[in-house]
Amino acid sequence: MEISSTEILIFVIHFLFIVYTVLVVSSYVILAVVSAKESMEYVKKNSFVNYNQILYSEVAPSVSIIAPAYNESLNIVENVRSLLSCHYVSYDVIIVNDGSNDDSLNKLIKAYDLEKVDYLIDTQIKTKKLRRGVFKSANPAFKKLMVVDKENGGKADALNFGLNISKHNYVACIDVDCLLLEDAIQKMIKPFLEATDKKVIASGGVIRVANACKIKDGKLLDVNFPSSMVERAQILEYLRSFLMGRMAWSRLNGLLIISGAFGMFDKQVMIEVGGYNTATVGEDMEIVVRMRKYMNNANVPYKVAYIPDPLCWTEAPDNYKTLMSQRNRWTRGTIETLKIHKEIGFKRKYKSLGMLSYPYWYVFERMAPLIELAGIVYLVFLIVSNRIRWEFAIVIFLAAYLFTVLYSLVAIFYEEFTFHQYKKKGTGIKLVITAILEPLIFHPFILFSALKGNIDFYFNKNKKWGEMTRKGLTKESVEN
Amino acid sequence: MSGSKKIVLAEDNSALSLLLKFKLEKEKYELFIAEDGKSAIALIEMHNPDIILTDIMMPFVSGLELTSYVRNSLRKETPILIFSAAGQEKTVLQAFELGANDFMCKPISVNELLIRIKKLLI
Amino acid sequence: MIRIQNVIEYVEHYPIFIQVVWLVVIGLTVCILISVVFLKIMRSHLRRKENFIAVYQKKIEIVLIEFVYKQYENGIVLEEEASFPKAIRAGLHNRLKRRIILDSMIKLKAEVAGEMAQTIQTMFLNTNLFDYAKEKLQSDKWHIVALGIKSFTVFKVTTVSEEIIKHINHERVEVRREAQLYFVNLFGFKGLGFLKTLTVPLSEWDQIQFLAVLNSFNDQKIEGVEPLLKSLNSSVVLFVLKLCKVYSLFEFKTEIIELLFHKHPEVRVEAIKLVSHFQLSEAKNVLKEVFKELNADGKIAVFRMMKEVANQEDVPFVLANIQDLNFHIKLAAIEILKTLDTEKFKELKNSIHDEKTKEIIEFVAYS
Numbered sequence: 001m002e003i004s005s006t007e008i009l010i011f012v013i014h015f016l017f018i019v020y021t022v023l024v025v026s027s028y029v030i031l032a033v034v035s036a037k038e039s040m041e042y043v044k045k046n047s048f049v050n051y052n053q054i055l056y057s058e059v060a061p062s063v064s065i066i067a068p069a070y071n072e073s074l075n076i077v078e079n080v081r082s083l084l085s086c087h088y089v090s091y092d093v094i095i096v097n098d099g100s101n102d103d104s105l106n107k108l109i110k111a112y113d114l115e116k117v118d119y120l121i122d123t124q125i126k127t128k129k130l131r132r133g134v135f136k137s138a139n140p141a142f143k144k145l146m147v148v149d150k151e152n153g154g155k156a157d158a159l160n161f162g163l164n165i166s167k168h169n170y171v172a173c174i175d176v177d178c179l180l181l182e183d184a185i186q187k188m189i190k191p192f193l194e195a196t197d198k199k200v201i202a203s204g205g206v207i208r209v210a211n212a213c214k215i216k217d218g219k220l221l222d223v224n225f226p227s228s229m230v231e232r233a234q235i236l237e238y239l240r241s242f243l244m245g246r247m248a249w250s251r252l253n254g255l256l257i258i259s260g261a262f263g264m265f266d267k268q269v270m271i272e273v274g275g276y277n278t279a280t281v282g283e284d285m286e287i288v289v290r291m292r293k294y295m296n297n298a299n300v301p302y303k304v305a306y307i308p309d310p311l312c313w314t315e316a317p318d319n320y321k322t323l324m325s326q327r328n329r330w331t332r333g334t335i336e337t338l339k340i341h342k343e344i345g346f347k348r349k350y351k352s353l354g355m356l357s358y359p360y361w362y363v364f365e366r367m368a369p370l371i372e373l374a375g376i377v378y379l380v381f382l383i384v385s386n387r388i389r390w391e392f393a394i395v396i397f398l399a400a401y402l403f404t405v406l407y408s409l410v411a412i413f414y415e416e417f418t419f420h421q422y423k424k425k426g427t428g429i430k431l432v433i434t435a436i437l438e439p440l441i442f443h444p445f446i447l448f449s450a451l452k453g454n455i456d457f458y459f460n461k462n463k464k465w466g467e468m469t470r471k472g473l474t475k476e477s478v479e480n
Numbered sequence: 481m482s483g484s485k486k487i488v489l490a491e492d493n494s495a496l497s498l499l500l501k502f503k504l505e506k507e508k509y510e511l512f513i514a515e516d517g518k519s520a521i522a523l524i525e526m527h528n529p530d531i532i533l534t535d536i537m538m539p540f541v542s543g544l545e546l547t548s549y550v551r552n553s554l555r556k557e558t559p560i561l562i563f564s565a566a567g568q569e570k571t572v573l574q575a576f577e578l579g580a581n582d583f584m585c586k587p588i589s590v591n592e593l594l595i596r597i598k599k600l601l602i
Numbered sequence: 603m604i605r606i607q608n609v610i611e612y613v614e615h616y617p618i619f620i621q622v623v624w625l626v627v628i629g630l631t632v633c634i635l636i637s638v639v640f641l642k643i644m645r646s647h648l649r650r651k652e653n654f655i656a657v658y659q660k661k662i663e664i665v666l667i668e669f670v671y672k673q674y675e676n677g678i679v680l681e682e683e684a685s686f687p688k689a690i691r692a693g694l695h696n697r698l699k700r701r702i703i704l705d706s707m708i709k710l711k712a713e714v715a716g717e718m719a720q721t722i723q724t725m726f727l728n729t730n731l732f733d734y735a736k737e738k739l740q741s742d743k744w745h746i747v748a749l750g751i752k753s754f755t756v757f758k759v760t761t762v763s764e765e766i767i768k769h770i771n772h773e774r775v776e777v778r779r780e781a782q783l784y785f786v787n788l789f790g791f792k793g794l795g796f797l798k799t800l801t802v803p804l805s806e807w808d809q810i811q812f813l814a815v816l817n818s819f820n821d822q823k824i825e826g827v828e829p830l831l832k833s834l835n836s837s838v839v840l841f842v843l844k845l846c847k848v849y850s851l852f853e854f855k856t857e858i859i860e861l862l863f864h865k866h867p868e869v870r871v872e873a874i875k876l877v878s879h880f881q882l883s884e885a886k887n888v889l890k891e892v893f894k895e896l897n898a899d900g901k902i903a904v905f906r907m908m909k910e911v912a913n914q915e916d917v918p919f920v921l922a923n924i925q926d927l928n929f930h931i932k933l934a935a936i937e938i939l940k941t942l943d944t945e946k947f948k949e950l951k952n953s954i955h956d957e958k959t960k961e962i963i964e965f966v967a968y969s
Contacts, residue, residue, distance in 0.1 A: 044745040053814035120965040122929035141548035196803035395623045402630035409637045428645040496713040587715040
């Protein structure tokens with residue numbers, strides 16, 4: 001009996017695909033179960049925590065909120081005001097105006113009575129230098145605010161400047177247009193203060209989609225579900241990723257990424273690893289991996305914590321063009337980070353970081369779009385060469401599709417059980433419809449931008465941060 | 481009605497504001513309640529109260545900013561009494577620097593509050 | 603009928619693989635349909651519950667406050683449950699309503715003192731709120747136990763302390779914490795007895811909570827602190843150092859100076875900071891001797907202290923460390939030199955070539 005080499009090849013390909021599918025499905029299920037346990041425990045723990053004492057205690061550690069800003073003139077005054085009204089006893093807000101060529105700085109000077117001050121900075125990390133200088137308010141009510149105007153160097157460079165100038169031990173690095181809820185700092189600092197056996201080096205938060213929400217004067221008034229597919233699908237994505245993915249990774253102490261939009265860090269460790277990497281577009285993921293590696297090397301037990309409460313709301317891309325540019329950047333960031341730190345993969349000494357997180361991220365995040373592309377190419381090959389057996393193809397496709405839809409539904413359930421942010425009538429159905437349509441309508445765009453990201457990474461070295469045109473956080477409110 | 485003194489209360493704890501409303505209205509004060517600093521400012525601008533009671537920690541515009549706004553932007557000398565939680569000495573001092581006249585620590589004794597209000601209205 | 607039969611025959615000819623996957627597909631579809639229905643039910647239920655809570659909360663708050671206010675005006679505190687408002691008494695039989703009533707009571711109690719607080723206290727003690735809270739202490743679920751302890755803490759009920767002390771070594775840190783907070787809230791410094799035998803570390807979070815609670819015990823005599831300074835548990839020592847700072851416990855200065863040699867680096871640093879805060883110049887020479895062995899934080903703390911207590915005889919020491927790599931040490935040393943010895947400061951200005959040091963000197967010279 002002769003078995004042709006093509007048949008062997010086909011068999012091997014099928015086998016690999018099956019193995020991959022089984023791995024993906026089981027990992028998703030495991031992550032879902034682990035995050036369910038973690039979420040339930042978190043909700044229980046928080047049902048009786050008293051945050052009041054930390055609010056008022058003069059022994060509570062001070063935190064610096066660092067927010068880089070580039071051409072944010074449209075909403076900068078409003079965003080800063082919202083940052084200044086956090087309920088925490090001792091913190092300051094450092095706005096780093098990263099060489100903007102609009103009137104952001106002048107607007108701030110006017111709104112907050114700012115004056116230039118002489119400031120001695122401990123430059124522990126090399127950054128671009130000051131431009132117009134350091135500004136503080138003459139009005140004691142705005143004592144917490146500091147605005148730094150420096151030469152343009154990019155987000156990572158601006159954050160590093162903030163790290164240099166901050167005098168406190170903890171820093172919260174955020175995007176300036178993020179709406180932070182008042183209790184954000186109290187909640188994010190808790191893991192740092194509660195830890196006794198492990199050092200907490202960072203705590204990450206959940207990012208919620210602010211599109212279509214009613215936001216007035218920097219305050220979240222009402223949560224609404226947006227109307228376009230792009231925005232809706234992103235909400236679903238975020239729910240899956242934050243409530244089911246990161247929650248589980250946090251419990252396994254394998255969290256590799258803390259969203260650049262909102263994260264709190266131990267400043268000392270950040271400085272010791274050299275601050276943010278200005279040469280990568282995925283600086284938020286890269287620094288977390290680097291910090292973890294550092295702690296592993298130093299043999300100090302550590303933890304990266306994660307707070308699932310909806311504390312930070314931000315504007316997500318509302319059109320496919322901006323979305324794809326963002327996802328392209330995320331892809332390149334992931335590839336870059338994994339490449340920079342490839343030495344940790346499968347190394348025993350890096351424990352869960354090297355043996356679990358890195359391989360997972362490599363195979364299921366970084367390689368996934370390529371594997372999917374391979375699948376599509378193979379399918380096309382089968383069709384074109386008339387080897388396609390439709391009875392297989394159809395049933396496999398259906399199973400994959402339905403599994404995805406069910407997974408999204410589970411994520412929706414998690415949301416209902418925990419934070420239940422989308423209360424309005426009719427949103428449930430809209431979420432279900434989004435879950436049904438997303439794999440068919442939204443996912444292709446994501447796949448395409450991920451593939452393009454791969455191409456751009458290898459062949460197009462000029463791409464950096466795309467620009468997201470500022471629409472402002474007050475899309476819904478017209479009440480002035 | 482022209483004789484009754486007007487009070488603007490900025491307090492986000494609904495239980496406390498309701499209680500104070502009972503007591504203060506019984507004492508023939510006219511009370512305007514705001515749940516956050518921003519609405520408090522609106523009430524102050526609209527009603528021109530004789531005294532302002534405010535909590536320090538409030539959503540959006542804090543008691544400190546409210547004090548500063550009243551003294552510096554509105555240029556009013558209206559007596560301001562701050563409610564603070566125990567241990568907030570630093571913030572209380574800041575409030576005084578900005579122009580507040582008196583403060584009371586929570587939990588407050590309503591009787592004491594009345595006495596202090598009367599004193600500030602002289 | 604024929605069509606279905608055809609389909610089944612058709613499918614049975616397929617390999618097992620496809621049959622299995624079709625079963626999976628059907629299973630998934632069923633799950634999805636059930637989930638969608640369940641989701642709708644769950645959301646309506648949650649929506650109704652939240653609306654109910656919002657409405658009931660407003661209503662019961664008004665009832666509660668009117669009652670408390672009326673008692674206050676009449677100057678009496680009625681004890682029997684029968685005298686409490688009908689709406690509240692009725693609500694206590696329903697679990698959700700009971701929770702809302704308890705929350706409203708807690709909310710109000712935190713804000714008002716005096717007789718009004720007393721009324722709320724009596725309401726808690728003389729209704730089934732007390733019994734249910736006590737029942738919670740026996741629960742198997744740790745978060746229920748913690749909730750129970752918390753209610754007794756808020757209402758400062760001393761009669762259940764025997765029950766609560768059983769939980770002081772509970773396996774879950776959250777329960778232990780609530781039990782500890784109970785004792786500190788009710789007995790102040792006297793309630794810190796558990797620190798004597800505490801073997802696990804006391805987290806910063808716990809320390810902050812205790813300090814805040816102790817803050818309200820203004821008149822209490824501070825006792826039992828001295829032995830804790832010698833505790834083997836370094837987190838307890840750190841906590842006591844905080845107490846010393848907050849309550850200006852100068853009387854322990856010898857013990858504190860001894861702590862400068864403690865084996866735990868963080869304790870040493872905190873002791874230095876405290877010595878600096880108290881301006882204990884007698885410790886200055888000790889610190890100068892051990893300076894080289896200290897870590898960066900320790901050295902910075904020493905120099906911060908020097909800023910307060912340095913005098914002429916310290917100039918050589920300051921000069922010796924002026925070139926230290928650490929920014930904060932350099933800055934402090936330069937600032938001290940400027941105040942102590944302007945001549946040497948000018949000399950320094952002219953002799954230093956290192957960029958960073960020069961920048962600091964310039965800044966200090968013109969500030």
